[in-house]
Amino acid sequence: MFRTQMIRRNLLIQFAIALLLCLGAQQTLAQGIAVPIGGALKYDNDEVWSRLVQLAGGKGARYAVFATASGTPDKTATAIIAALTKHGAIAEHIPVSAKLQSPDYRLAVNDPMLIAKVKSGTGIFFSGGAQERITEALLLEGKPTPMLEAIWEVFNKGGVVAGTSAGAAIMSTTMIRDAQDVMTVLKFGAKDGQEIDRGLGFVGPEIFVDQHFLKRGRFGRMLPVMLQKGYKVGLGVDENTAAIVRGDEVEVIGFKGALIADLTDASTNKAIKEFNLRNARLTYLDRGDRYNFKTRVATPSAEKLKGKRLDPNENNYAPYFTTDAFYPDVLGDTVVVRLMSNLIDNTQKAVIGLAFNAPGTKSTKPDLGFEFQFRKGNDSLGYFTSALGGEDYTVTNIYLDVIPVQMSKPLYRAYQSGRSGAN
Numbered sequence: 001m002f003r004t005q006m007i008r009r010n011l012l013i014q015f016a017i018a019l020l021l022c023l024g025a026q027q028t029l030a031q032g033i034a035v036p037i038g039g040a041l042k043y044d045n046d047e048v049w050s051r052l053v054q055l056a057g058g059k060g061a062r063y064a065v066f067a068t069a070s071g072t073p074d075k076t077a078t079a080i081i082a083a084l085t086k087h088g089a090i091a092e093h094i095p096v097s098a099k100l101q102s103p104d105y106r107l108a109v110n111d112p113m114l115i116a117k118v119k120s121g122t123g124i125f126f127s128g129g130a131q132e133r134i135t136e137a138l139l140l141e142g143k144p145t146p147m148l149e150a151i152w153e154v155f156n157k158g159g160v161v162a163g164t165s166a167g168a169a170i171m172s173t174t175m176i177r178d179a180q181d182v183m184t185v186l187k188f189g190a191k192d193g194q195e196i197d198r199g200l201g202f203v204g205p206e207i208f209v210d211q212h213f214l215k216r217g218r219f220g221r222m223l224p225v226m227l228q229k230g231y232k233v234g235l236g237v238d239e240n241t242a243a244i245v246r247g248d249e250v251e252v253i254g255f256k257g258a259l260i261a262d263l264t265d266a267s268t269n270k271a272i273k274e275f276n277l278r279n280a281r282l283t284y285l286d287r288g289d290r291y292n293f294k295t296r297v298a299t300p301s302a303e304k305l306k307g308k309r310l311d312p313n314e315n316n317y318a319p320y321f322t323t324d325a326f327y328p329d330v331l332g333d334t335v336v337v338r339l340m341s342n343l344i345d346n347t348q349k350a351v352i353g354l355a356f357n358a359p360g361t362k363s364t365k366p367d368l369g370f371e372f373q374f375r376k377g378n379d380s381l382g383y384f385t386s387a388l389g390g391e392d393y394t395v396t397n398i399y400l401d402v403i404p405v406q407m408s409k410p411l412y413r414a415y416q417s418g419r420s421g422a423n
Contacts, residue, residue, distance in 0.1 A: 036235070048241075
């Protein structure tokens with residue numbers, strides 16, 4: 001009898017230990033939700049604001065608002081709090097900013113009361129502005145402050161860390177600091193502490209994030225930075241649009257879309273000094289689309305799946321466009337999306353875009369430009385729908401080669417048309 005009781009007791013102990021280990025593993029594996037927003041987030045974008053509240057627990061979700069990047073933090077925080085409150089959250093401004101006279105941000109990041117408020121929440125929101133203000137406030141001599149540790153505690157418990165514009169830039173381990181001129185980065189790369197700097201890394205160490213992306217043609221700066229810093233995956237989010245990142249999955253919501261740049265199979269010619277790239281893989285995700293970073297598979301929205309499927313490698317492929325396109329300013333406003341959408345729905349197999357400094361622009365190496373060649377591959381695929389009120393595409397696996405080119409002067413001349421029947 002005694003031996004039987006001992007066996008049962010040992011089994012119960014082992015079961016309890018196994019249960020604790022399992023719970024501990026779940027605690028360790030608990031993962032937050034990172035939401036980089038591409039900037040210019042409208043306060044009437046109900047889809048994004050309501051989703052932020054829902055992700056953080058729904059009605060009553062507690063948000064800590066950091067307007068640290070803003071030049072007018074009190075005003076910015078008030079507007080953000082109103083938007084979150086409108087959708088059911090309880091939000092509070094955490095006054096950590098070099099732009100506030102009081103409290104001193106160096107004291108605020110160590111304030112036990114403020115830290116406790118952050119820890120009690122389920123969501124964090126970073127405003128737009130200057131991203132270096134965020135990292136300079138939350139990192140002290142390169143080390144996390146107690147305030148940043150509190151933010152990570154919320155995230156590691158499964159909470160939400162969201163940010164727009166500057167608040168999106170900090171989401172990767174390397175962030176764009178001050179690289180407004182895309183052509184300068186294309187020509188000369190990015191210097192640490194100037195064009196790029198250390199980010200906070202909420203999307204993990206393998207994904208590079210950029211914002212205001214499609215509107216400002218910033219894939220032209222993303223690719224050189226990714227190559228320079230060793231990133232294989234880039235996520236560029238457009239304005240008024242959010243990317244919800246949970247582990248290996250991303251979902252796009254809001255006004256427009258996001259571009260995935262995959263350099264896993266890309267290469268560069270080291271013999272060429274200037275930036276060059278071959279076999280980069282691009283995927284455009286429209287609102288409602290999802291993507292798995294590990295499998296590299298996109299899942300279009302329900303509207304797209306009900307629409308037209310565009311597979312250039314199928315016998316019944318019947319593209320709408322039949323005229324060859326050419327893009328003299330590939331870094332222009334949303335040009336890359338229009339290019340990829342046209343290419344997947346065109347008899348054209350490849351298309352060229354150019355990037356160069358406009359005439360009259362003060363620039364070193366003014367004659368240096370870049371040719372971007374986009375081409376379809378064996379796994380290129382697209383989806384089209386007009387159900388959302390426009391002509392909306394999802395485009396996956398378009399391949400890109402970039403080579404440096406010398407621009408001629410003048411770039412163009414008067415067109416000499418022939419006149420039939422002239423004497």
